[in-house]
Amino acid sequence: MVFEQEQEEVAPGAVHGHRLSTVVPSSVTGEVDYALADADLAFKLHYLRGVYYYPPGDVARGLATKVLKDPMFPWLDDYFPVAGRVRRAEQEAAGGEGDAGAPRRPYIKCNDCGVRIVEAKCDRDMDEWLRDDAPDRLRQLCYDKVLGPELFFSPLLYVQITIFKCGGLALGFSWAHLIGDVPSAVTCFNKWAQILSGKKPEDTVLTPLNKPVQGQSPEGVTAPRSVKQVGPIEDHWLVSAGRDMACYSFHVSDEVLKKLQQQQKGRHDAAAGTFELVSALAWQTVAKIRGGDVDTVTVVRTGAAARSGKSLANEMTVGYVASAGSSPAKTDVAELAALLAKNVVDETAAVAAFQGDVLVYGGANLTLVDMEQVDVYALEIKGLRPVHVEYGMDGVGEEGAVLVQPDADGRGRLVTVVLPRDEIDSLRAALGTALQVA
């Protein structure tokens, strides 16, 4: 049958029927401004993309859009900066530092503009979708937008609700890294789920207010080794990599983990944890498919001790590790893991203090991101736990990124790599043998 009125050409199995709406805080915030810290601005070119898959059944069927939206209103009362929009500070008076052409410092105007909600459908079953393991399926389930070109009207958070044919539900969050790092984002989403389930979440801490760091590094200094300087960025906060980047997730089962751990037994410096082992494996594989030339990696970690307790902050540590001499493609995983455990050069403060625009993930080097301590599976909706969660990133540079997060049962690991699309197939092939238990 041919439907004359069909609006869009729907590729079979694609996500379609997008409907956009907005959710705002339930009470007037007042015209306050949320100042952005230097660390926040360092991450402004990156966007977190997280998808949570919920199984079909009675509970999922009862999750009408209204049920999901209603708790967001009080949730945004607590997280009102997330409902704001980016503005640039007023021009400094004549006699201020810097020439008139220098970009003014961005901040968040908490004007209750809101968070964008996207409703979509997919004509495939969720199981089939997950089994397919298609690269970049994340992009279909998280609304693919960034800040700009009109900063005034760009939401900091998109939530996409996709219903599969079988009744399963996927929740896709597109979060601007500017407003908070991975633990901040995940805690924020978990709080929404708590309100939905009728629990009262912990208070949101938004004080002390952010202030620009005093000891700014002077102009003309080169960027720290962990990051790559780009720009200057005007109002479109995305640096398009020369090549098409895609996200791909694969599972590292606990048997494989045990095998990796065994490999490092007998070494006198066996101090590597699961993150080091898994990301070392990824490092080695990427080095192999690129034929060497991945000598340095940037490491971004969630150090629980380093967190100040603020609900919205960019407090992940950024550093780099250089492989000593030998090519990582030929080095043992255990050896690389040991390097990652011991030889990280911390550059967090330097990155925050650096004045120019930088790409942290995938900018200067392949970036390994530690999400192990982030409780992603805690996003339970009315008692329904997600069957699968994957986190990727947008705005990643050509060098690529590797995100390591816990898997559904907590024993294995789920790794999402963000790489140029043409490297994904080679990676799959190269991993094939490494992920076998035998």
Place this chain on the structure above:
Amino acid sequence: MPTGGVFSGSVNLKYVKLGYQYLVNHFLTLLLVPVMAATALELARLGPGELLSLWRSLELDLVHILCSAFLVVFVGTVYVMSRPRPVYLVDYACYKPPASCRVPFATFMEHTRLISDDDKSVRFQTRILERSGLGEDTYLPPANHYIPPNPSMEASRAEAQLVIFSAIDDLVRRTGLKPKDIDILVVNCSLFSPTPSLSAMIINKYKLRSNIRSFNLSGMGCSAGLISIDLARDMLQVHPNSNALVVSTEIITPNFYQGSRRDMLLPNCLFRMGAAAILLSNRRREARRAKYRLVHVVRTHKGADDRAYRCVYQEEDDQGFSGISLSKELMAIAGDALKSNITTIGPLVLPMSEQLLFFFRLVGRKLINKTWKPYIPDFKLAFEHFCIHAGGRAVIDELQKNLQLSSRHVEASRMTLHRFGNTSSSSLWYELAYIEAKGRMRRGDRVWQIGFGSGFKCNSAVWKCLRSIKTPTNGPWDDCIHRYPVDVPEVVKL
């Protein structure tokens, strides 16, 4: 000192005015008192013996007495029967939308920007919103939160059910009204008129009686609320011992204008979600708990004038989008309609002192000097409270100027515009709720509700308060009345 002289002069004038008002308004009393005193003195002087002989000289016998008594009883009965039945407002309920329908300025502007390609109309709407007098807390129905809005019939019905049923449920809670006790149902909603009608929708939901007298008024604009009250009152004159339920609302969902004609973009910016349900009754026993009694309803229709007829006009623009165009002459026409309405209502409500002044000035204009300005009667002497339809800041400003009201008198209207936006025919009830929530409504207070609407119509209703209203009132203002009044800036910077 000259200022001292002027000051004492104005004080003297004030006392002169007060004296004049007292004299004229209590003229009959002032006349009657000396007459009664003289009669009493005369009677006392005559003495009982003389009075008795006066009585005997009339030579009245039983027939005369019976006929006189019969005459008196007959006249008295005719008088009592021909008086209009009093119409009591037992109680009313205003719908308070949930926080999930809230529309801050920034969100409205962002949606406008995303939906429309036309830069000019986006800027125009920003300017309108900045000067509108609305606050950050007004409400739009769920369908309007989508980009672009989703004006389907199903969504419109859903909004109608949400606002109307919530208002009626609230009214039932407040009054204990039973569905089988509703004898008359009047619903007014100007721009959404499905089949079966909204009144049928209410009858279906609440299982009302099969012999109910229901009416559904559509297309009558923002003043239709008072037209419904008028219709209910007329019905209550014909049917004794009855209850009338009046529901006033405006359904926003189907009326989002998608084009770019400036005169049609105003309703998008100003109209917001709201509804009110009112219980009127002519039953004697309701008089004890009723809040108000309806004193007058005055309706003025200027439709015979072409300019007035076309000033609020629904039509399609060049691209085929349907919208309501508001002409630039709207304020002038509203002023005219108001003057007509005042001319009719003035004699009904104004004290004699004001009417005489108006009459003499009118005579003077006709006979002595045509350039004299017409006397604007001081309506503050006739009413304690004013509810002016919150059609927009311009309407309230215009009426404040025309009627020479202070800012306290128009506070209810301005604050309703700020908190709820222009909710069309139900705005008068939100304003009344504001006055009650502020604890200003006392027994004996008179309220003047003025509504304007397409046509062009100006309708007035006068209510008298029967009992002092205590706070808190469990109305739509309860959670925020402590913040009001707020100072609404001329221009809000977006």
